Structure formats: C-alpha cells, structure tokens
C-alpha cells in the first residue's frame with residue numbers, strides 16, 4: 333500500500349461514514365464561531381427545536397464587527413451592537429463558551445485558537461471564515477465553511493464534505509535579507525494564481541518552511557485560501573510542540589505524553605502521492621507587494637507592474653488601483669498603513685514592526701494603525717514596551733479585532749487612497765468603498781510608514 | 794430548501810473574471826442576523842455609484858438584461874466564505890450561476906441554498922457571453938435531471954457535471970442537516986470508537 337500524506341492521515345481518521353457517490357460525513361474536533369456568520373445558524377437550530385450536539389467543542393469570540401477603540405463602551409453602530417449582542421445571547425442560550433468583547437481572551441478567531449492551545453495537531457477544525465486555514469500550521473485539517481455548514485456542526489459535530497486533492501508546495505533554502513513569511517506566501521500566490529489550488533489541500537514542506545516559527549507558519553497557512561485551496565497544513569515538529577506546551581488548553585501530564593506520541597506520527601510518508609507538486613527556491617523570493625485586486629497579483633517590490641495584453645480583468649484591476657502597466661510601485665506616496673489581521677497581528681509581527689520603527693518617526697502624511705490580533709497580544713505588547721516604541725514613532729496601537737482588514741467597523745480606508753496593509757485580501761472595496769489595498773509584510777508596511785512612500789525594507793535596514 | 798426545477802430564462806452576462814464574494818456582497822452589509830434582504834445590496838459597489846445613484850454601465854442596471862441565470866467569468870466566488878454571497882444572489886432572483894470555474898466554498902454554499910452552479914468549458918463560456926451580450930432576449934435552459942444546459946437560439950448545448958448526492962438533494966429540496974440529524978447514533982458510535990486522540 334502506498335504511503336499516506338499528512339492530510340490523508342488526519343482526514344481519514346475523522347470520516348464517520350461515506351455517502352454512496354457523495355460526500356463524507358466528517359467529524360469536527362474544534363469549531364470556532366464569531367458574530368457575523370453564526371446568527372442564522374443558531375436561528376436554524378431554533379427552528380428545528382434542537383440544541384448543540386457537543387457544545388463543549390465550540391468556542392466563540394467577537395472579532396469581525398467590533399470597534400478597536402473604547403471597547404469598554406457600548407458599540408455605537410446599532411447594527412453592529414445588535415450583532416454582537418445576538419452572539420452573546422445565542423452563546424448563553426445554547427451553552428457555548430464565549431470570549432466576548434472585553435474578555436481577556438478575546439481576539440481574532442484565528443489568533444486566539446492557537447494562542448489558547450485550542451488548536452492542536454491532528455485535529456479537524458472549522459469556522460465560518462475562510463482563513464480557518466491558519467490553524468493548519470499545527471498539522472490540523474482546518475478549513476472555512478458557510479453558515480449552513482456551521483449549523484451542521486452545531487447540530488451534529490459533523491460536516492458533509494468532499495475530500496479535496498493534495499498539493500505539495502516545497503520551498504528550500506535560506507531566506508534573503510528583509511524577506512519574511514508573508515513574502516513567501518505572496519510569492520507563491522503570484523506564481524500559482526488566485527485559483528491555482530482550487531479543489532486542493534496544500535501541504536507546505538521543505539527546509540525553508542521547517543525553519544519558520546509557528547507565527548510565521550500561521551501566516552503561510554492563513555493565505556492558502558487566497559490560491560483557492562480549502563486549507564494548507566504543515567507537519568508538526570519540535571517547534572510546534574514547544575509552542576503548544578503549557579498553553580491554557582494544551583494537554584498536560586500523562587495526556588501530553590500520549591498526545592505527543594500521536595502527534596509524532598503526523599507527517600507525510602515518503603512514498604505518499606500528491607496530485608500536484610510545486611517547488612520553489614527561497615533564494616528567488618524578495619520582499620513582495622501586490623499591485624492588483626486579488627492576492628495573486630503580486631510582484632517583487634522593485635519590479636514593474638506587468639503587462640497583460642488581452643485580459644479585461646487585468647485592465648479593470650489596474651484601473652481600480654490607479655496604476656499603469658510598466659510602472660514601479662517603489663516611491664509611490666501612501667497615506668495609510670494597516671498592521672493587523674489574522675495574517676500578521678501576532679506578537680512576533682508587532683515585534684518586527686517595533687524593531688524597524690524604534691527611535692524613528694512615521695512620515696507626517698501617514699496614518700499608521702496597529703491592531704493586535706488578540707487581547708493577549710495587546711497585553712504582551714505592553715509588557716514588552718512595544719506600545720511605547722510604536723507610539724513614539726507615531727503609530728496608533730488600538731484594541732483587537734479584524735478592523736480595516738475587511739472594513740466592517742469604522743476602520744475604513746477612504747476612497748481612492750492607497751493603504752499598505754499586512755492583511756490578506758486586496759479585493760476592490762475590501763478596506764472600504766474605493767479603497768486601494770497593497771498587500772505586504774509587516775516589515776514593508778513599517779518601512780513605508782516611516783518614509784510615506786512604498787519602500788524597500790532592504791534600503792533602510 | 795425549495796426543490797430545484799428546470800430553469801428556462803433570459804440570462805445576465807457578467808464579463809469579469811475572479812469575482813470575489815466581497816464584490817457579490819461587501820462586508821459592510823453583513824451586519825444583518827437573518828438570511829433575507831441581501832439581494833438589495835448584491836454587487837453593491839458595481840451597481841451603485843458612491844453617492845448612491847445606479848451605475849448605468851453595470852449589466853444589472855441595464856433593462857435589456859434580466860433573468861434567473863447569471864453567466865460570469867472564470868473563478869466565480871473566490872475569497873471569503875460568507876454564505877451571504879449565495880443568499881444575496883438567491884434573494885435577487887438568481888437560481889443558476891454559469892461559469893468555467895467556481896471557488897470551492899462558494900460552490901458548497903450555493904448548493905446548500907438551492908442555487909445551482911453550472912460549470913462549463915471556457916470555450917462554451919466565451920461563446921455564451923459573446924452571444925448573450927448581443928442577444929439579451931435569448932433564453933437559456935438548465936435541466937438538472939438530465940444535466941443539460943442549452944442556448945437554443947445559438948445552437949449551443951452541453952452536459953454539466955454535478956455530484957449525484959447533491960443533485961438528489963437539490964431535486965428534492967432536501968438538505969445536509971436533515972441527513973446528518975438522521976445519523977446522530979452513527980456519529981455517537983464513532984466518538985466511542987475513536988482510536989486516536
């Protein structure tokens with residue numbers, strides 16, 4: 333028998349049954365919910381007159397639609413306030429653990445899961461949010477689902493799913509100066525396009541990936557969905573185990589030893605089959621930046637906006653972004669810098685930013701927002717004195733939430749303005765109607781805030 | 794869920810590739826806590842100018858184009874998992890989306906809401922888009938039971954694939970939750986016998 337991929341091992345262990353000619357019934361170990369994609373699912377349960385099948389496996393937080401200043405005050409926007417209140421009521425009525433606004437564990441759902449030790453290797457994890465792929469960094473099969481599927485999980489702890497194919501992305505070699513994990517994933521997306529991994533689950537492998545911290549691995553897996561993949565995963569190793577050990581919900585004592593034995597079996601067998609394999613050399617990766625309106629439209633920061641002769645979509649994107657083919661982005665004036673989102677809002681990201689801006693000042697034209705991924709990240713940043721470094725540099729450190737990543741709350745970028753953003757999507761209007769998003773790493777974002785124009789971090793290091 | 798019937802309707806050609814769910818329904822309209830009413834803001838920022846007036850350039854604002862079928866460029870529905878995108882299309886009156894490629898989560902969400910994604914070859918898609926732009930009155934027929942899509946006026950016809958299970962669900966208006974609820978004992982037995990973790 334041929335060997336199994338990491339994905340196969342975890343997926344197969346969770347198949348409850350197989351519908352003839354149809355999907356699998358897949359058992360879910362951990363279910364995260366938030367205020368935006370859950371209310372209709374709870375309504376569905378109410379209509380059917382049922383409760384949660386396994387309430388202890390669902391955890392809730394409020395993140396998408398919360399303000400990032402004055403979180404102790406009532407939410408001003410009526411609809412947002414109602415949505416957050418609805419989540420609180422639903423969690424109470426159905427017995428779901430909620431880390432709501434003001435709670436010491438509140439934060440972006442994909443930041444708090446790992447940080448609390450809820451996310452563990454070998455698990456199946458779902459959430460009504462496409463960036464659930466983030467949790468794959470721990471060797472979990474983690475993917476985003478729609479609200480009808482949220483209802484399935486609440487009602488039965490299972491979802492009906494078709495098994496995706498397996499795709500391997502192997503990256504080897506040391507990274508160049510100024511290149512971090514966000515650049516790796518923007519580079520990969522630019523090579524395989526925004527739909528290149530549709531129908532697949534990705535496994536990231538190779539020496540470059542092995543050398544990354546857990547935070548950096550999460551950034552990589554986070555953006556799997558931007559290539560169309562259902563999820564992405566990385567085999568757990570000593571770095572993973574060290575990260576998990578001692579966290580709030582991590583196994584302890586004998587249970588830890590037992591779990592660890594299982595976790596150590598979670599890797600792709602040497603003779604396992606992948607449907608597709610891509611290999612990249614880390615030496616080819618430079619600091620990256622996007623110029624268009626999907627995350628696959630990325631270039632090396634000192635490259636020129638490419639020509640695409642006959643694609644109307646390409647022209648539409650450049651028109652929206654106010655850019656010309658052949659133009660360089662370096663030196664372009666930028667008034668907004670957003671550092672945050674489930675891609676880059678963990679403590680390591682804030683440390684990176686602080687290391688660049690320490691003792692310097694942002695350019696006067698720039699508004700620089702730093703949104704920590706969770707309450708715990710915010711507290712830790714203050715403990716480490718990062719808040720002072722950021723504030724002295726003129727950056728605004730705010731409270732946790734999704735914020736300008738999707739512009740559901742008041743944190744929006746004005747129409748027509750450029751924003752260098754550490755988030756994951758540069759879709760039209762994503763950060764506010766007419767806003768022009770340029771995706772980049774926290775290093776590039778910090779460098780840009782200092783100069784007020786798109787800047788190659790390597791020139792100011 | 795309503796059972797899916799054969800649809801015979803005029804179609805709306807939307808010649809844009811990689812339409813993401815943020816375009817289908819922008820995030821600022823996701824504050825509602827029910828499933829209804831999202832159609833009003835379908836393609837909001839393409840349909841309306843910033844000050845709120847309809848954008849006459851956009852197909853949905855052009856009287857000559859209407860119907861229950863949307864024909865769109867490849868990689869439809871990428872991006873966010875928001876099911877609101879499927880609800881918005883359905884609420885607007887769309888029952889079928891035709892494209893040469895669909896994003897996975899969108900496809901699932903659509904199927905779970907009685908909205909049929911019909912995947913055709915790039916070649917056929919190009920022909921459909923081309924013809925519909927010049928002949929807005931032409932009708933497309935989508936027959937789920939025989940898995941056929943046709944545009945008789947242009948003598949175009951093709952078979953499309955759909956998973957047998959999903960097809961039955963759609964035809965009968967039966968959803969996955971009904972099925973899963975009938976499996977609770979099997980699920981509980983699975984929990985008992987887990988050999989790992």
Ligand code: SF4
Pocket residue numbers: 395396440441442461463673674675733734737738755756
């Ligand atoms: S930070 Fe952005 S991408 Fe991440 S969960 Fe929130 S809205 Fe989604």
